[in-house]
Structures are given as C-alpha cells and as structure tokens.
Amino acid sequence: MDDPHSEQQRILRRHQLEKKELQDQIQSLKNSVPKTDKKKRKQLLQDVARMEAEMAQRHRQELEKFQDERSFEYIIEDLTKMDLENEPPCSRKAQRKREKMETLERERQESNIQTETEHLTRVRREEEEKKLTAILGARGLVMKQIPADGHCMYRAIQDQLAFYMSVETLRLRAANYMQKHVDEFLPFLGNAETGDSFDYDDFLIYCDNIVNTKAWGGQLELRALSHVLKTPIEVIQADSPILVIGEEYTKKPIILVYLHYACILGEHYNSVMPAQAEAARGAAPPRLQ
Template identity: 45%
Template sequence: MEEGIAETPEELLAKQHRKEKKDLQAKIQSMKNAVPKNDKKRRKQLTEEITKLEADLNQKHEEEVKQLKSTTDTKVEEVINGVESLKVDGGEEEEVKQPRVTKAQKRREKKAAQEKERETRIAEAEVQNLQGVRHQEGLKLTQKLAQQQLQIKEISSDGHCMYRAVEDQLAQRSVPGLPMNVKELRSRTAQHMRSHADDFLPFLTNPNTGDMYTTDEFEKYCSDVEHTAAWGGQLELRALTHVLHLPIAVIQADSPTIKIGEEYDSEPITLLYMRHAYGLGEHYNSVERLKDPANAEDS
C-alpha cells in the first residue's frame, strides 16, 4: 500500500495563502458591518481601506511565492555542486549512483509541479486583476451573499467545479439517500439526460454546422458528462434538479439569481457562478453560512 503523501512546501504555502485570504475576508466583512450604509463618506474611505488591504496581501503572497522558488532553486544548485565536488584519491571523480525514482515518487513530483504552476498562475492573475473585473465581481458577490448571511466557499477549479459545489451543498445538508460524490452526480446526470433526450436535444447544436445534435453526438455528449471533466452548465443543472428533486439557485454578480427546478418545493441548493474567477475562466463555487469574524479561528 502506498504511504501517505507529505505536503510539499508549495502546497503548504498555498494552504497558508488560502487561510490568510479567508481571514482577510472575515475582517473586511466585520469592517463593513461596522459602517452605516447611509454614511457615504465613511463607506468610500472603507472601500479604499479594503482595496489597500487586499493589495498588500496579494503583494505579500507574490513575494512569498518568489522567495520559495528562489530558495528551492538554491537548494537544487547546492546539491548539484556538492555532487560535482566529490573526488576520490588520485583526483578522479567518484561515481555517484543516482537513487532509483519510483513511479509513485514521479507521480508525486508531477502533481506537486502542476499544483505549483497552478498556484503561481492564480497568484499572478490575482495581482493583475486586483482592480479589474475579477476583483469587482468578487466585491459584488460578497455584498450579495452578506445580505443573505452567506459567504463564498471556494471549490477547486478542475473541470468538476459545478458538481463539487453541488456535492458540498448536499454534504452541508446531510440528507440520507442523495448522491454525495462527484462521480455519482455525473453518472446520474448523464442517465437522466439520456432517458429524457427530448428535453435536452433541442438545446444542443453542432458548433460547426449549427444543426441539432444527432443521436450519436448526443450520446457522445452524455458520455463526456459521465466520464470526463467536461464543464457543467445550465442543462446539467436542470438534469440535477430532477435527479435530486431539489431546486437550484445560481447567484451571479451582475445578473439576477437564476432559479432552476422551482417545481420542487424545498430549500434550494445555492451555487455561486463566477465569470472571471482567478483569471482562469468561468467557475462555480459553493456557499456557506456567514461566520462571525470573532469566532472564525474556532470554526
């Protein structure tokens, strides 16, 4: 059995950055709650203070990422120099046997490299977009959610984000009998779409010809829903409302909340649709109850 994988320095730093961002959001929410909405002058000052806090944190994170990369490069260079300096009597270099790299180690190294690249891209995108559309979208969504005593719960961006967000919402409810993992949610969604093709085919067209999907094209689409990391949208959400017998509400920054499956009389699953998330494209997040900043560390 393969041993547990220790977290790399890059993973530990990314985890620290996520916690610091979460703590800052809690602090910002507390600051907003302390200023009356009709005090326009103070609200303007508050916006400037929040912008500076976020800019300072992003600069700090960027510097820490660079420092970690520099430290890692230095250690690698020291190891290389140490190997080259090994000599045997007579001045000849001693043959140094390279340790055998296992497949499991290669997988760990590949995963760590991919995660490091992803975190770097996110950090760069956040710095570039601090005053751009992503930042503005985040502020609008935070304000909308605060009115409902909710806050963002971040979901990983891996192609499964919509299903992971639904999975998280179901886990928060702990309702017995509902599909509770991404694989099952995808499988049940595809099954429903196949068995109700007439409800979905009219909305699927070939991007090259503009014609409605053929039977084979539709089956390929459903197979991708079930077996790949194909991104989910409103068609899949519609299918999920029937699979779960629950309505789904999708909150957006610049548009009214989309409500799907309103024929089901239950508290809706709530998702957050972000058009500019992390500069990496469209993304779904989950939501959770707004935490008291004073108790955020204890939760």
C-alpha cells in the same frame, strides 16, 4: 513580423470570449421566454441557431484570413532572405541588428499587452467578487471556495447535500436522467464552432463525456440534477438576476455562485455557507500539532 503562434492564440482567446458572451446573451433570451409559449420557444431556438452559426462562420473566416496572410508573409520573408544572401557582409550585419531591435520591440509590446490584459482581468475579478460578496451578505451567506478542476459545479452541489454522493455519482445520475429525457435536453445542444444542432449520436457522446471526462457542467446538467435530487438550485451571478432551476420543488435550495473571472480558464462555480459558520470557523483556536 509577429510570432504567428502568439497571434493565432490571441485570435482564439478572443473567439472564446465572444462565445462566452454569446452564451450569456442566449441564456438571457431563454430566461425571458416562458416555457409554456411553444411558439416563442421555437422561434428562440431558430434565433439561437442563427446567432451561433453567424458567429461560427465569422470566426472561421477570420482564421482562414489569418492563415492566408501568414502564407503571404512567409513568401516575403523567404524572398528577403534570398536578397540578404547576396548583400555584402556589412549590410547583413546591419540587417541582423535591425531584426534584433524589431524582435526586442515586439517582445516589449507583447509584454505590455499581457500586463494590460492581466490587469484588466484582475480588476474585473475584484469587481465581480465585490458584487457577489454584497449579494451573498444580504442573504447571510459567504462564498466557499471550490477547486477549479473541471468538476467545480458538481463539487459545489456535493458540498451542500445533506447526504454523501460522490462527484462520479452526480455525473452519472445527471447523464442517465438526460438520456431518459432526450426531448427535454437535445434541442438546446449544438456545435458552437459550426452552429449545427446536435443529432441523437452527438447527444449520446455529450452524455458520455459528462460521465467519463472532466467536462464542465452547465445549465442542462443543473436541470437534470435538480430533477434527480428533487431540489431547486439557485445560481447567483454578479451582473445577472438569480437563476432558479427546479422551482417546482419545495426543498431548501442548493445555492451556487457562478463566476466569470475567477480563474485563468474563466467560468467557475463556488459553493456557499452561512456567514455565522465562516465567522465561527475563523475564530476557532488553532489545532495542537
């Protein structure tokens, strides 16, 4: 019998991956609909809500089914234990040996699955980095690593500002802008689990989390910061067109690199720097200690 905790974790990881894939699909749909076409934008929001609701319902049903199956297995396991108590010692010894062999086989299979998953993730990461290196190289840029601490998007923006602004200030400015322009942001927020759209109270909690937690930043926060900084922000991805936010501004854009497989948690933002600067830094003599 598989470890229920491990099985549940596998289900939750798959659900998380499916959510990420759905968000990528939704973003692609949003990019394809002009902002000026209110009729299509309204239909898009309805379609997005429907897709998110369908996924949330399916995930909920899978978890409920898993819990029901585990309950049935526990009953069978209890009955088996009762039968074993009435068996002679030799039968119990043979049963323990079989259980030990089954446990070893299960652990071997789980180890193989984990190894295959790690290998697949490593292959995807290497392929993604190779594509991004080519895209950035064509623009005379290289990727600059940013810590994966929940603040990566804000730190990547901070890295490219011509003036100093702390991560805390960037978060606060983004949240304040969103609260002053509720109609621009609220329609795009919802509960990924239930598919329900956010109400105003949910929106305020979301903004509060921007300021007071390590909540990851996304396109809504990028749009808010683009307005705050009066600067366009470009997001480069390996397998998607470059996303330009704040195209109405004429300043030199801030360029971010969005990675899907950079770390254990998945999504991550890095900064960029001129390739010449990276080469000069690599050629600099070591400091004397």
